[in-house]
Amino acid sequence: MKNHNFLFVILLGITLSNCGEPKKGENSIFTIDSSAFKEQYQPQESVDLTILNPNNKVIDSIIYYVNDKKIASKKGLEKLKFELKDQKLGYQNLKALVYFEGENTEATARVELVSNIQPKLLKYKIVNTYPHDYEAYTQGLEFHRDTLYEGTGNGSGPTGKRGVSSLRKVDYKTGKVFKKVELADQFFGEGITILNNKVYQLTWKNNEGYIYNADTFKKEKTFPYFKNIEGWGLANDGTHLYLSDGTEKIWKVDPTTLKEVDYINVYSYETKIKAVNELEWIEGKLYGNIYQKDAIAIINPKNGAVEAIINLVDLKSKVTQLPDTDVLNGIAYNPKTKTIFVTGKNWDKMFEISVSE
DSSP states (O other), rough: OOOEEEEEEETTTOOOOOOOSSOSSSSSSOOOOOOTTSEEEOOOOOEEEEEOTTTOOOEEEEEEEEOOOOOOEETTTTOOEEOOOOOOOOOEEEEEEEEEEEEEEEEEEEEEEOOOOOOOOEEEEEEEEEETTTTEEEEEEEETEEEEEEEEEEOOOTTTOOOOHHHHEEETTTTTEEEEEOOOOOEEEEEEEEEEEEEEEESOOOOOOEEETTOOOOOEEEOSSSOOOOOOOOOSSSSSSEEOOOEEEEEEEOOTOOOOOEEEOOEETEOOOOOOEEEEEEETTEEETTEEEEEEEOOOTTTOBBBEEEEEEGGGGGGGOTTTOOOOOEEETTTTTTTEEEEEOSSSSEEEEEEOO
């Protein structure tokens, strides 16, 4: 990794993933020639795909797939130049379905596609400071109709004193909670988002989420996750939900069927970014807390590239250092003022900030 990207690795607290050699298909007849493969590729590059045929079989045709999507067909041993520009970041699982002498078999390999964008380091200015309930183990934060909604978990800070998972409406100017529903002790509340006047709330390890009426907080539905994952952050773009699960993945979800539509893998230049937590959709980008790192990554929702970082390390020193004061978490965008509200788990303050280059 280039030295000038070192700052971003420190801020996000991630090390380069150990890619190793590309995996070859367990196939004694044909293999994808990976001898010239690089450890990592960027979107402006291409991969030359060639099939090795050590037994000199008569090949009729080859169908190539990337991440199980058909990309091309070739006659005989004709080579394929695969352009990476339209692929999502992360591992590209390559598969060649080889037809030969009345039979067919598969050969597989993979390469890693990383970002070619050097993230910008953005500046911020504190516009206002507001009180915040220091007993709130903040997991989700979002404005809806000028009202601040907050989701909390029953996590614990350094003293081990557990909080209460809840969904709240908050007067952000005073910190007063004027409406709240609590989850049972066995449920750890996570990210929230509001779409079509419905509040969606995740749980951490229970593999289920909830839909509430945004006005009354009446629970309308309990839904299972589309696969066995953890629930972390949640946001929406006005049409789809975006769900983080504690890994480098952010899932795009249909809010009606609650099924996976797509996903992205988050990369800061050559580095895979894991532990993506609380999310917020701001003017076409995903803003994400990185768990236990006092920084926000600004993510391109189309390909997962981190385009900028806001270093908020200094904010924690501005809150009262109570026994349970924990990490930065919580991002809420106010579209009227075009400012961002941020806080943390068991923080007694919330900060309204403006961001600039």
